[in-house]
Amino acid sequence: MVSDVNSQEKKVAFPRPKVVRAVVPAAEAQKRIVDTAIEMLRTIPFDKVTSREVTKRAGLAQPTIARNFGSMEGLFVHITSVLMENALARFPEVINQSLFFDSDFLLRVRLISWLISEGSPAKIFNLNFFQENMRAFANQAGGISDRTSFTWLIHVTLLVEGYAIFAGMHDLTDTQLTDSLTMIAALRAKLPELERELGWTQ
Numbered sequence: 001m002v003s004d005v006n007s008q009e010k011k012v013a014f015p016r017p018k019v020v021r022a023v024v025p026a027a028e029a030q031k032r033i034v035d036t037a038i039e040m041l042r043t044i045p046f047d048k049v050t051s052r053e054v055t056k057r058a059g060l061a062q063p064t065i066a067r068n069f070g071s072m073e074g075l076f077v078h079i080t081s082v083l084m085e086n087a088l089a090r091f092p093e094v095i096n097q098s099l100f101f102d103s104d105f106l107l108r109v110r111l112i113s114w115l116i117s118e119g120s121p122a123k124i125f126n127l128n129f130f131q132e133n134m135r136a137f138a139n140q141a142g143g144i145s146d147r148t149s150f151t152w153l154i155h156v157t158l159l160v161e162g163y164a165i166f167a168g169m170h171d172l173t174d175t176q177l178t179d180s181l182t183m184i185a186a187l188r189a190k191l192p193e194l195e196r197e198l199g200w201t202q
Helices: 002-013 026-043 051-058 063-069 072-090 097-101 103-117 129-140 146-169 174-189 191-198
Strands: none
Touching: 026 051, 026 063, 026 072, 026 103, 051 063, 063 072, 072 097, 072 103, 097 103, 097 146, 103 146, 129 146, 146 174, 146 191, 174 191
């Protein structure tokens, strides 16, 4: 009985210290959240990337996502922009079709497809990529018109977006994929000639 009293007195006299989480600056917290979520998106099903699991792996409190991105949807939409920026940084020349087969670009397409299937409106993912890059591409492709440039960029992008989602259905070999890229490059080289035939010259 005495030992029980002594034990209770010790608890009162020496309370267990509270665990205080270190304050993380907003910019660092955002980067940790984004980097952690992207790594998870690369390795596990998208629907398993939850706020609880992301913040746990990032070493942050669960409300951090709501505070910085509003919601998981807000975080994912932000990540689609980050992935596009990463891909463009590696392929600054729009004429380089390798951009469209970049791992970040393909992950972005798959993530957007999943988000749309979950109810996100497609228009929120529009980065005006074509409008912003069609003049640069037109100059790089031999001085073609904006009309031809825009049509080519959207044509190739739609092809690659389809590839990102459905390529697994077709069991393409490396040779078949290389042939596809070779054909795209050959068609791209003929854009000035093609636009003359179509009457699209400026």
